[in-house]
């Protein structure tokens with residue numbers, strides 16, 4: 001029998017308030033010979049995502065941190081996952097995993113990547129994965145944008161926001177994004193074609209939004225919730241549509257988010273929340289390939305912030321909540 005050493009990040013202390021390094025513990029784990037039907041996956045890229053801040057709370061401390069990864073099959077006793085295949089797996093924050101596919105009955109939790117040509121496989125964690133498909137379906141299905149309409153996106157420089165803005169441009173909309181630094185705003189306007197980007201941290205959001213969209217806003221794709229969203233919703237036009245993707249303002253800080261109900265009533269607005277898995281069948285059959293096509297045609301750019309080193313996963317995760325990432329936050333092993 002041969003053993004291999006995996007490194008694994010453990011959820012060591014319950015999340016309360018801001019995430020801290022002390023919430024995590026790095027452990028070694030011995031992995032023995034794989035059994036019939038199994039394969040051994042070596043992580044190449046791991047995803048850190050805001051949802052993990054709330055999702056992880058359902059698990060006891062001592063469990064492995066939740067997360068998706070792109071891995072290479074380095075040993076296999078399963079003909080469907082031959083050695084050298086690149087896979088997407090919902091395997092957690094681990095460097096090596098003995099995978100029995102029977103434990104992953106849902107197709108979207110474990111699959112072999114499609115041929116991505118020269119593109120980095122890490123985009124399967126971003127534009128082709130959960131964030132990209134949240135953008136694709138959450139925006140197109142719920143906001144139903146029409147050419148010439150005004151679209152506002154919060155957390156616009158993040159994994160989901162950068163894609164929503166670019167899809168809105170493909171659809172011929174005027175796009176306004178919020179981001180937390182001048183550098184991010186510059187990136188959105190210069191590299192991603194946003195018509196206007198507003199630094200919500202140090203600008204008069206209400207005033208600048210009114211100037212950028214004097215006739216009001218048709219679609220709001222919300223990633224943040226809280227006061228910023230109240231300001232946006234207050235400036236929406238009659239029959240505006242709001243897609244609630246996330247509420248990151250409230251993940252570390254559990255205080256109540258301020259709704260703008262008076263605007264709903266006044267302007268006949270429609271707001272709908274979503275969990276991207278409601279489109280999972282479409283995304284595996286269509287969304288992923290439409291995104292890939294747009295990327296290959298140069299219509300969608302994939303921005304990533306790559307943190308080097310598995311040992312830095314907690315720092316990369318914590319960085320999301322202070323806006324350190326431009327586009328998708330990825331960890332390279």
Ligand SMILES: NC(=O)c1ccc[n+]([C@@H]2O[C@H](COP(=O)([O-])OP(=O)(O)OC[C@H]3O[C@@H](n4cnc5c(N)ncnc54)[C@H](OP(=O)(O)O)[C@@H]3O)[C@@H](O)[C@H]2O)c1
Pocket residue numbers: 048049050051130131134155156157158159160161178179180181184223224244245246247248249250274275276277320321322323324325326327328329
């Ligand atoms: N519904 C779904 O199925 C689904 C799927 C994927 C993601 N989501 C949600 O969508 C949102 C964006 O996800 P993502 O993957 O794009 O995130 P991300 O790339 O990790 O970016 C998060 C960004 O949010 C901003 N942010 C952080 N804390 C904030 C705060 N307190 N107030 C305002 N902005 C804050 C930061 O940018 P700044 O520097 O601009 O502040 C940060 O870079 C999250 O709320 C996430 O939970 C939902």
